[in-house]
Amino acid sequence: MRHEPAASGSDDSGLASVTCVHMRPPELALDAEAATESAVHGRLIFLLATPGSGAERLLRALGTLPGAAAMPVPTHIFERGVHWILEHWEGPRQGGPGLSGLTDVQSVLLETRLLADAPYEAFLRRTGAERVIEYSPGHISVADEVAGLYPDACLVQVVRDGRQVAARLSSPPNESSPREAAKRWVDDQRLVLSLKHPNLSDLRVEDLLRDPVQLLTAVAPVLGFEVDEDAIARAAAAVGIAPAWPAVNTGRAGAVVEIVGADLLHHFEYEMNTARLPQRVAAWGDMAISANVGVGQKVGAAVAERLARRVRKVRGALSR
Amino acid sequence: MTEAPCGSPFDGRVIFVLGSRRTGTTWLQELLVAHPAIVGVPPVEVEPGSIDPREPVIMGALEEFWRNAHDAEGEGVPAYLEGDEIIAVMRRFCDSLFTRARDAYKPGAVWFVEKSPSNTKRLPLITSVYRDAWFISVVRDGRDAVRSLMDTPMAPLTVSEAAAEWVTALDDLQRYRHLFRRFRQVRYEAMLQDPVGAAVDLFEWLGLECSDEILSAVEERSKREVARYGVTGPIGTGKWMQLPAHERAKIVDIAGDWLAELGYIDLGSS
Numbered sequence: 400m401r402h403e404p405a406a407s408g409s410d411d412s413g414l415a416s417v418t419c420v421h422m423r424p425p426e427l428a429l430d431a432e433a434a435t436e437s438a439v440h441g442r443l444i445f446l447l448a449t450p451g452s453g454a455e456r457l458l459r460a461l462g463t464l465p466g467a468a469a470m471p472v473p474t475h476i477f478e479r480g481v482h483w484i485l486e487h488w489e490g491p492r493q494g495g496p497g498l499s500g501l502t503d504v505q506s507v508l509l510e511t512r513l514l515a516d517a518p519y520e521a522f523l524r525r526t527g528a529e530r531v532i533e534y535s536p537g538h539i540s541v542a543d544e545v546a547g548l549y550p551d552a553c554l555v556q557v558v559r560d561g562r563q564v565a566a567r568l569s570s571p572p573n574e575s576s577p578r579e580a581a582k583r584w585v586d587d588q589r590l591v592l593s594l595k596h597p598n599l600s601d602l603r604v605e606d607l608l609r610d611p612v613q614l615l616t617a618v619a620p621v622l623g624f625e626v627d628e629d630a631i632a633r634a635a636a637a638v639g640i641a642p643a644w645p646a647v648n649t650g651r652a653g654a655v656v657e658i659v660g661a662d663l664l665h666h667f668e669y670e671m672n673t674a675r676l677p678q679r680v681a682a683w684g685d686m687a688i689s690a691n692v693g694v695g696q697k698v699g700a701a702v703a704e705r706l707a708r709r710v711r712k713v714r715g716a717l718s719r
Numbered sequence: 720m721t722e723a724p725c726g727s728p729f730d731g732r733v734i735f736v737l738g739s740r741r742t743g744t745t746w747l748q749e750l751l752v753a754h755p756a757i758v759g760v761p762p763v764e765v766e767p768g769s770i771d772p773r774e775p776v777i778m779g780a781l782e783e784f785w786r787n788a789h790d791a792e793g794e795g796v797p798a799y800l801e802g803d804e805i806i807a808v809m810r811r812f813c814d815s816l817f818t819r820a821r822d823a824y825k826p827g828a829v830w831f832v833e834k835s836p837s838n839t840k841r842l843p844l845i846t847s848v849y850r851d852a853w854f855i856s857v858v859r860d861g862r863d864a865v866r867s868l869m870d871t872p873m874a875p876l877t878v879s880e881a882a883a884e885w886v887t888a889l890d891d892l893q894r895y896r897h898l899f900r901r902f903r904q905v906r907y908e909a910m911l912q913d914p915v916g917a918a919v920d921l922f923e924w925l926g927l928e929c930s931d932e933i934l935s936a937v938e939e940r941s942k943r944e945v946a947r948y949g950v951t952g953p954i955g956t957g958k959w960m961q962l963p964a965h966e967r968a969k970i971v972d973i974a975g976d977w978l979a980e981l982g983y984i985d986l987g988s989s
Contacts, residue, residue, distance in 0.1 A: 472794045475787055479795065483783035487776055496835060498780055500760040500773040502819035510815045514784070517808040518799035525799075 421497065424488040427547030429508040434551050437512060439519045441551045442530050444622055448557035449587045450536040451567040453604040457557055458534045460607075460615060460634040464624045468528035474518045477544055478537030484511050485544060512548045530623075539587045546596040553622050556591045556601035560669050561660050562653030569652040577652035578685045585660040592666070603667060608642075611635035651681050658683070721900045723851045725807035727814050729831050731851045734925070736834040737842075738857035739888035741867040743907035745772040746941075747857050748834045750910075750918040753940040754933055758821045758828035770944070774835040775820075777813055778845050784809065785844045809848045830925075839888040842895035853925060854899045856892055859907035860983045861885040861974040862959030862967065878966045882973040889977050908956050914941035 434440060444461065448454035462469025488507065489497040498507050519531050538545055539556075546554060561584040567573070568580035575583065591599070600621050607614045612635045619626045619634075626634075657664065657672065664671055723730040734751065738744040745762065752759050762770045787795045788805045796805060817831045838845060845852070865881040868874055875881050896902070903924055910917040918937045922929050944954065959967065971978065979986040 470799075472798045474799065475790070475795045479787040480784035484780045487780035490776075496774040496776040496779075498775060498777060498816065500763075500820075501775045501777065501816045502823065506819050507816070510812050513815075514808055514812045517804070518796050521799045521804065 421486045422489045423485045424499075424504040424507065426504055427485070427508070427543055429512055429548050429550060430505055431550045433505060433509045434512065434549070436509065437516050437551070439516050439523060439531070442523065443519055443549060443552040444530060444532040445538060445545055445549065445552055445554050446532065446534040446557050447539040447542050447545070447554055447587075447591055448534065448536070448559075448604075449539055449561075449564050449568075449584050451564045451573075452557050452559040453608070454534045454536075454557040456604065456638045457555070457602070457607060458532055459637040459639070460611065461532045461622070463634045463637045464530075464619060464626055464630055466529035467624070468522065468526040468531055470519075470522055470531060470533045473535035473537075474533060475535050475537055476515050476518060477535065477541045481511055481515050481544055481548065482541045484514075508548060515548060539591060540583075542587075542591045542594060546594045546599070550597065553598040554591075554594075554596055554600070555618075555622070556588075556599065557604055558588065558601055558667050559604040560667075561585065561588070561656040561664060562650075562669075565652035565656050566650045569650075576685070577650070578655055580652045581655035581659060584656060585663060588660070588663045588667075592663075601667075607638060611638040651685060654681065655685060658686070721851050724803060724810050724848070727810060727851075728818055729814055729829075732830040733817070733849050733852040734830060734832040735838060735845060735849065735852050735854050736832060736857065737839050737854055737888075737892060738836070738859075739839070739861075739864055739885045740836045740873070741864045741871070742857045742859035742885075743910060744834050744836065744857050746914075747855065747905065747910065747917075748772070748832055749940050749943060750914055750937055751832050751921065752825075753918065753936040754830075754922060754927055755825075755936075756828055756927055757830040757832055758825035759832035759834065760820055761824055772834070775816075775833065776835045776837060777816060777833065778835065778841045778848075779837050781809055781812070781844065781848075782841060785841075806847050813848060830927075839891045842891060842898060846895065846898035850898075850900060853901040854903070855921065856902070856904045857907055857910075858889075858904055858981060860956065860959065860981075861978055862962070862970050862983070863907075863956055865970050865974075866959045866962055878962070879969050879973055882970045886974050886977055911954070911956060914938070 444467075446454045446458055458469045461467055484498070484507075487496075487498050488504070489499045501507075519533070522528075523531055542554070545552075561581070564584045565577065565580040568575045568583060569577045573580070591601070600618070602614060602618060612631055615631050615634050615638075619631065624630075661671065721731065734757070736744045736748050736751075748759050749762070751757050752761070760773045760775050762772045764770050784796070788797055788800075788802075790797055800808065817833075821828050821831060861882060864885050865878055868881045868884075869878060875884065903921065905917060905921070915934055915937050918941075919929050919934065922933075959970070962970075971984065975984065975986055978984045
């Protein structure tokens, strides 16, 4: 993974106008034995969810379990901390700027892990809890780093129907376009599904809302909690009342998800092909117009124009 | 306040070499590590005869964590850690990596020298985490620095950009000068004239011994050409005169104030 820091001053060449490319380490997996040096070894539960998925409900619920504490606000420690450190592993050329000049990959991973531990360690100390549950909305986008640095943690992928998530992320006050919102959900889920982590599980938020007792009864032991019915009842109550979500409200963003993330919807057993024809046509147009370079842009514009004409035709036909 | 923010294996024994690119910072680091007590990340021979610096950019790596630590919206790291705890966490991170580098490159050393050109952009961060550090700024005639930079593979597109980079580094150093507890400025031109003398001055300032053996090591190091990036020809000052007149004028246009301030030009007579 490579990044090109913005010209605003993040570049490490010391010159804003020069594009400076850095790279993450070739391997992201902290040695499991080394991870035992951590003061929070085996005590963390990370919820991985695209924003707008309702992970906060599970966070609240798990936080009521005996010995557990839910962190009240996100740490953002990965997307605003760890990720940037790892991206400074190596420069673009041999011997170029980077942490690789200081030591080996495993040492950098371990020291980064110990740095990331700090807010969790402080929270555990303050609350006296045995386990801590955290949800930062940006963590799922760097889930490979979470999994790599925390082989001893439990990771829970919290999934909500991508069409609804994308629709929400592309509605005010959020600023994403339908295509960007859909891409965010799809990329996030694919990244988590690609992980090889010993303690990774997933659940659908719709199932949590439909029957919290049943779902929490199944999830708690997977996360290492020994709980009785009272504890589950308290946790289920913390989930809150299910909102009146529309069955499947797609819109253009949802239609894009159906096109580019059909396999994911299928994987998570969501009902398919709910987008109406005009929405699907508009979604294709969206994707075509998003082509952003050279010939691709021209082709994209031409395709979008043709699709727009089709949309007008379809709309005309529908109105008649 | 010159003590480390937490227990540190390098308490009061980290040196930051600061300066714009092509001002001699790599060379100064080379002179410093000639001392047996000082270690830094050594340059690497990328191809026969071509030795490039290897900058750790550790402070650049911590930049986002630093931003996180200053979250004003009640989220992020400061929701769980006090300011001094955050600084201590960052210090331990850096110290641990410096220790590993020390153990790999020069196990007997007790000082660490860090040199990354972008450090001048992160002075509040650096001086918070290493308030006990020693800061050495290298200053070179901006016209020579620009000309030299334009000869490298990392050259910016225009002479104007290179000049602006040199100015920005000096602006940053001036703006945050009050944050340095231990600060020394050295001139590249003086180093070139007497590298051993320059090194001895710095060793004495740092409180380090200077035996004949160490002086010989410095002298030997001073002859080693580093960070040439394929440029051949003699090292020297005043090579900016080879630049076309319009480029020289551009540099003075952008960097004139600093060139005059540092005594490289006389704006009154020009």
